[in-house]
Amino acid sequence: MISRPVLRWTMSFCLLSVYTAALIASQSLPAVTQATLTDAAVVHQADAANIRIPWKPQEILRDLIKRMPLLLPILLPHVS
Amino acid sequence: MRRPRQKRPPVRPARPALTAIQPVVYVLLLALLFASGGLALLRAFGLFVWLWDAYGSVYLFLMLGYSWFVLILVCMDDMRPRVFPAYAGERMTVLIPCYNESPALLKRCVKSVVAARGNKRIIIIDDGSSNGVRPYARTLAREHGIRIHCFNRNRGKREALHYAVTRLLEDEDFIITIDSDTVLDKDALIRVVEPLKEPDIAASTGDVRLLNEHQNLLTTMIASYYWIGLNVYKKAQSALGTVVCCSGCLAAYRSDVLRANIRKFVKQEFFGERCTHSEDRHLTNLVLQRDYRVVYVPAAISHTETPATLKGFLKQQQRWKRGYTRECLYTLSYAWRNRPLLFLQILLWDLTIPFFSFGLMLAIVGTLLTRPWAVLALVPSWTLCMLVRNIPVLFHARGKLRGLFLYMFFYEFFLYWQSIYALFTVRNKSWITR
Numbered sequence: 307m308i309s310r311p312v313l314r315w316t317m318s319f320c321l322l323s324v325y326t327a328a329l330i331a332s333q334s335l336p337a338v339t340q341a342t343l344t345d346a347a348v349v350h351q352a353d354a355a356n357i358r359i360p361w362k363p364q365e366i367l368r369d370l371i372k373r374m375p376l377l378l379p380i381l382l383p384h385v386s
Numbered sequence: 387m388r389r390p391r392q393k394r395p396p397v398r399p400a401r402p403a404l405t406a407i408q409p410v411v412y413v414l415l416l417a418l419l420f421a422s423g424g425l426a427l428l429r430a431f432g433l434f435v436w437l438w439d440a441y442g443s444v445y446l447f448l449m450l451g452y453s454w455f456v457l458i459l460v461c462m463d464d465m466r467p468r469v470f471p472a473y474a475g476e477r478m479t480v481l482i483p484c485y486n487e488s489p490a491l492l493k494r495c496v497k498s499v500v501a502a503r504g505n506k507r508i509i510i511i512d513d514g515s516s517n518g519v520r521p522y523a524r525t526l527a528r529e530h531g532i533r534i535h536c537f538n539r540n541r542g543k544r545e546a547l548h549y550a551v552t553r554l555l556e557d558e559d560f561i562i563t564i565d566s567d568t569v570l571d572k573d574a575l576i577r578v579v580e581p582l583k584e585p586d587i588a589a590s591t592g593d594v595r596l597l598n599e600h601q602n603l604l605t606t607m608i609a610s611y612y613w614i615g616l617n618v619y620k621k622a623q624s625a626l627g628t629v630v631c632c633s634g635c636l637a638a639y640r641s642d643v644l645r646a647n648i649r650k651f652v653k654q655e656f657f658g659e660r661c662t663h664s665e666d667r668h669l670t671n672l673v674l675q676r677d678y679r680v681v682y683v684p685a686a687i688s689h690t691e692t693p694a695t696l697k698g699f700l701k702q703q704q705r706w707k708r709g710y711t712r713e714c715l716y717t718l719s720y721a722w723r724n725r726p727l728l729f730l731q732i733l734l735w736d737l738t739i740p741f742f743s744f745g746l747m748l749a750i751v752g753t754l755l756t757r758p759w760a761v762l763a764l765v766p767s768w769t770l771c772m773l774v775r776n777i778p779v780l781f782h783a784r785g786k787l788r789g790l791f792l793y794m795f796f797y798e799f800f801l802y803w804q805s806i807y808a809l810f811t812v813r814n815k816s817w818i819t820r
Contacts, residue, residue: 315461318777322457325774326450 395585397646398676403719409657411715411733415741415809422745429745430752438745445742452735453775459622460778468681471583473576475505476559478638480575483546484566485513489522491567491691499564500530504575507558508532510566511550514540543634544665548652551644562638563666564688569597570636571687578638578686588643588678589670591620591632592686601694607796608692608699610789614776617783620682627679628728630717634666636688639673647672656712656812664709671713674728675720703801707808711737740805747802768794 422441429438480499484492499508510527512520514537527534535554537546547563555561560579564570574592581590593616599609623629632638651669654661661668673680693699714737721729750764772794773779779786 311464314781315464318457318461318781321774321777322453325770326454329446329450 394640394642397642398678400647400650400672400675401677401720401723403675403716404722405719407719407722408715411718411737412812415737418738419741419744419806419809422742423748424745426745426748426752429749441745445739445746448734448739448742452739455731455735456618456622456775457777459625460618463621463625468581470580470683473504473580473583476579476583477505477507477557478560478562478575478579479507479509479555479558479641480562480564481547481550482508482510482564482566483513483543483550484510484515484519484523485540485543485546486515486517487519487566489519492519492523493526495564495566495568496526496530496532498569498571499575500532502570502572502575504579506562506575507556509550509554510534511546511554512536513543513546514538516540542662544652544654544662547665548648551648555641555645558641560638561641561644562636563634564636565634565690567690568635569689571689574636574686574688575638577683578636581681581683582638582640586679587627587681588640588676589629589632589673589680590638590683590686591629591680592636592682592688593617593684594633594635595687595689596692597689598691598694603792604696604699605692605694606789607792608789610779610783610786611793612692613783613786614779614790614793616682617684618776618778621684623728624680624682626727627681628674628725628731629680629682630670630674630713630728630732631667632670632673632680635690636686637666637669639669640678643673643676643678644669646676656716661712663705664713667709667713668716671716671720674717674725677724700800700804703804704808707801707804708812711805711808711812740802741809744806747798750798768798 425434425438425441428434482495482499487495496508496510499506508530510523510532512523512534515523520536523534523536526532533554535549537549551561560582562575562578578590578592581587594612596605596609596612598605600606620629620631647669651665651672654668670680693702714732717732718729718737721732769791772790776790779790
């Protein structure tokens with residue numbers, strides 16, 4: 307029988323591992339590098355990488371699903 | 387009941403501080419800030435794109451590394467919680483420095499301390515209050531058999547603590563400092579001193595909860611921020627015995643260690659200026675510098691009120707952030723000798739990340755100014771990152787999620803920029819809120 311804390315921490319580290327893998331994967335794709343660390347951070351610069359950025363809300367939402375892993379690296383919440 | 391005083395080994399000497407580290411790291415931080423900002427500008431003109439990519443990757447791996455580091459430590463603490471020796475009637479003194487406190491809050495504080503369990507003595511030090519609380523404090527002291535000392539003029543919390551430790555103490559084992567608006571749980575005192583019975587632990591701190599959590603959205607957000615700060619980050623530090631700040635709300639020290647540190651504490655200077663604020667963090671630094679461990683005790687619960695207005699909260703944060711930068715620099719000056727993990731944590735993450743990410747933050751601001759809709763593209767990924775980095779919230783405090791979500795925006799748009807401002811005004815010693 308797995309105890310609740312063990313189960314919780316197993317789930318936590320699985321989630322963190324998936325998250326880490328997604329970020330690392332986004333780094334290893336040269337074609338989309340600019341769309342992740344540069345153009346997702348500076349979204350309007352995506353034009354430079356020939357990536358069309360949709361600006362209508364419904365387009366953004368649809369696009370988000372596809373681009374989610376690519377947007378991860380720009381996340382900046384810190385707790386100080 | 388008088389208990390025979392336990393013999394303790396002599397207080398450990400302080401590790402010598404390499405103070406030259408402080409200006410060097412300070413200059414490096416400024417350089418990092420300008421370099422990262424400059425890179426964002428260059429990237430905006432399409433220059434040095436490869437360098438911007440590399441910069442982003444370094445930032446990413448720093449963040450990931452920190453998340454793993456913190457969660458592994460919290461997991462260790464959760465899976466094998468440390469059991470401390472039980473309280474057995476050791477003598478303790480509770481110091482309550484008070485300056486222009488509201489009489490109602492002081493009364494609530496004193497009553498909670500009187501009601502708390504433990505073999506205690508209580509001392510109030512009025513730091514030159516001018517709002518009429520002094521006669522009220524004297525009455526409270528008379529009613530509850532509390533010792534009170536009043537300064538004629540405001541001299542600051544450090545001087546108040548220094549006076550109490552050098553002139554008013556007797557032969558207590560432990561000294562507890564609390565703020566004059568703190569309300570203690572019945573077991574808070576005995577829980578917070580229990581770790582100090584172990585010879586390698588000289589300071590401890592407890593959980594802080596908000597009395598006015600549900601007053602408005604701001605206080606809801608602050609309560610979540612406190613929860614994360616204490617139950618994720620402070621808990622992680624506690625696993626290594628290197629809690630960097632015993633909060634002013636509730637902090638306990640071994641009396642011999644506090645006495646040994648008090649002179650240095652009151653005379654602290656930073657770049658030639660006498661320091662006044664962030665005294666709790668400096669006192670913790672002085673304990674760590676003597677090779678003692680400092681721990682967090684979630685079962686020692688105190689309650690306090692947070693500013694309920696944006697202006698009040700930002701002022702408080704400004705003061706804390708200045709102290710944060712100053713004390714991080716101080717930590718580096720000794721931790722490289724005796725606390726390598728703490729040294730790396732402060733250097734690589736606590737100090738570096740906020741200033742290193744300046745370029746990315748500028749880029750985001752640029753984006754939002756030109757295309758405000760872009761914020762929609764950021765929210766889901768910000769949220770996911772926030773959840774992953776603070777996973778314990780999902781298991782232990784789901785009620786804090788709403789506040790955490792608000793905090794995420796608040797940090798990006800207000801608190802982050804305060805950190806940058808604090809870097810340039812770190813010598814400013816004004817209390818701001820006073």
